[in-house]
Amino acid sequence: MYAAAQARQQSVEQAEQLAKAQVSGPHLVATYKAGREIYAEGDLNDKCYQVSTGAVRVYRLLSDGRRQVVSFHLPGEMFGFEAGTDHSFFAEAITDTTLAVFGRRHMQERSRDLLALALAGMARAQQHLLVIGRQCAVERIAAFLVDLCERQGGGRLLRLPMSRQDIADYLGLTIETVSRVMTKLKARSVIALRDARTVDIMRLDALRSLCC
Amino acid sequence: MYAAAQARQQSVEQAEQLAKAQVSGPHLVATYKAGREIYAEGDLNDKCYQVSTGAVRVYRLLSDGRRQVVSFHLPGEMFGFEAGTDHSFFAEAITDTTLAVFGRRHMQERSRDLLALALAGMARAQQHLLVIGRQCAVERIAAFLVDLCERQGGGRLLRLPMSRQDIADYLGLTIETVSRVMTKLKARSVIALRDARTVDIMRLDALRSLCC
DNA sequence: CGCTAATTTGACGCTAGTCAAGCCATGTGG
DNA sequence: CCACATGGCTTGACTAGCGTCAAATTAGCG
Incomplete structure (x- = not known):
């Protein structure tokens, strides 16, 4: 059997957690216990994240529970930017994790860096395609x-x-x-x-x- | 057996072809016969392309000839932007193809659009990962x-x-x-x-x- | 019209999936 | 302190889906 995603119902606690961090300026900190959801498919996509400590998985699910993890993120690495206003993926803390959170304003100011990150993300996904496909x-x-x-x-x-x-x-x-x-x-x-x-x-x- | 890439030695003719188009300003046109290389792994990555007519495949090779096609591009679609100064992929015309070619200057002016394209490309690759992986x-x-x-x-x-x-x-x-x-x-x-x-x-x- | 490449079909084998049991480390309660 | 449960990992036996090899058929083209 494929792993179905668990840990979906904790969004409330996280909302509090993020609210506490008051996302608006750059570089706020959020912490997540192992297995906690960082964002879900359908959530508003208006932040991006950098791992400080811990590790993160980003994945997608099929309706029957099959799961494809598209990326892991280790300390120092950025994640969370996607096309569209809503997330199409889930992100979860693998171990206890602390993240630096960047809000919309920060992303607009740094759209040049973001381009480089997006291109790197595309390259990573395409390299991954070769591995899985062939x-x-x-x-x-x-x-x-x-x-x-x-x-x-x-x-x-x-x-x-x-x-x-x-x-x-x-x-x-x-x-x-x-x-x-x-x-x-x-x-x-x-x-x-x-x-x-x-x-x-x-x-x-x-x-x-x-x-x- | 997997398909090895053929059609590698025609780069000279294409160089002429592109030279003829005098790439520098926006929206120059280049035409490629079926099977011709548009760019190769290692080529300088300083342009991007929009398909006018025809179709394009972008792919990568393993040393033993196994090939992974990462994307097809149909009329209206953009391709050719990658991370890094050099291409890590090959692009070839599938059928007889005409392309609009955009040079470095044009890309810098439109880095905002390019971000959207890069994010879309990443989303596409990640969706593709789910299909191939699961x-x-x-x-x-x-x-x-x-x-x-x-x-x-x-x-x-x-x-x-x-x-x-x-x-x-x-x-x-x-x-x-x-x-x-x-x-x-x-x-x-x-x-x-x-x-x-x-x-x-x-x-x-x-x-x-x-x-x- | 005949040559060549592309596609389809068939027979068979192998890689990775499925199902099931066992192992090991960790934690919990008696 | 031990019995026992729990979850993650490993191992084994068996199977199925897809790959390999080979041949037949069709399509495209000079």
């Missing part, structure tokens, strides 16, 4: 690990904030396949697993060559 | 046909400028699967095929419900 399970996982490794600064020790289900829904696979590929990579000593969420990259070159 | 072959084809139908104005008669290979590489499938799904949809009288490139949408509602 690579097999091992290649997808390899690409995912390499990408995450680079975004965390290139260190060999990788902390995964997201669950196997999140990874599966990001890569168009199932948790079982993600798990099996991980153990296969472990067996080949390409990676080592301290625990399920902590990956040691043993042979980055091998991972890279798997991405094609 | 839908089965029939659903992908249905989504593709509905999308194309809407972009051609909603008429029930659909002319496909692209080959089965292009469709396969767009949807992350093989030509054989595309062909089989088409015949299955024909058997169910959801569509009719005048010829391979001309589709009659018989039951648009049925197609839509297949997309979820």
